[in-house]
Amino acid sequence: MLDSKRTILIVALLTVVGLAGASVARAEDGAELWGKNCAMCHGKDAKGDTKVGQAMKIVNLTDPAIHAKIDKARVTKAIKEGVKNEAAGGKDMKPLAAGKLDDAQIAALADWVVALKP
Numbered sequence: 001m002l003d004s005k006r007t008i009l010i011v012a013l014l015t016v017v018g019l020a021g022a023s024v025a026r027a028e029d030g031a032e033l034w035g036k037n038c039a040m041c042h043g044k045d046a047k048g049d050t051k052v053g054q055a056m057k058i059v060n061l062t063d064p065a066i067h068a069k070i071d072k073a074r075v076t077k078a079i080k081e082g083v084k085n086e087a088a089g090g091k092d093m094k095p096l097a098a099g100k101l102d103d104a105q106i107a108a109l110a111d112w113v114v115a116l117k118p
C-alpha cells in the first residue's frame with residue numbers, strides 16, 4: 001500500500017518536472033529559431049534595426065502599435081504566406097516556411113513574436 005502511494009507520488013513529481021522542462025525548452029526553441037531564420041532581417045531583438053531591415057523598411061516588432069495589429073494567427077500566416085510591406089518603397093517578406101519550418105517550429109516562432117508585446 002505504502003509502495004503504491006509512493007509510486008504515485010514519484011510519477012506525479014516526475015510529470016511536474018517534465019512539464020516545466022518542456023515549456024522551458026519550447027521558449028528556447030522560439031528564440032533559437034528566431035536567431036536562425038529571422039534575425040538576419042528583423043534583428044536579434046526584432047526591432048528591424050539591421051542593414052537589411054533598414055533597406056527593406058521592416059517594422060519594429062516590439063512596437064505596441066504593431067502588437068495592436070498582430071496575433072498568433074497573423075504571425076503564422078506571415079511565416080507561411082509572406083507579408084506585403086505597407087511602407088512606401090519597402091520590400092515584402094517572402095514565405096519562409098516552405099520546406100524549411102514545420103508546424104511546431106512555426107508555432108514556437110509565432111509564440112515568441114507575440115510574447116514580444118511590451
Ligand code: HEC
Nearest residue numbers: 037038041056057058059075078083085091092093096109
Ligand atoms: C529576408 C528578410 C526577412 C526574413 C528572413 C524574415 N522577415 Fe519578417 N518581414 C520582412 C519584411 C520585409 C516584412 C514586411 C515589412 C514589415 O511589415 O515589417 C516582414 C514582416 C514581418 C512581420 C509583420 C507581419 C504583419 O502582419 O505586419 C512579422 C510578424 C514577421 N515578419 C515575422 C518574421 C518571422 C517569424 C521570421 C522568421 C521565420 C521572419 N519574419 C523572417 C523581412 C524578413
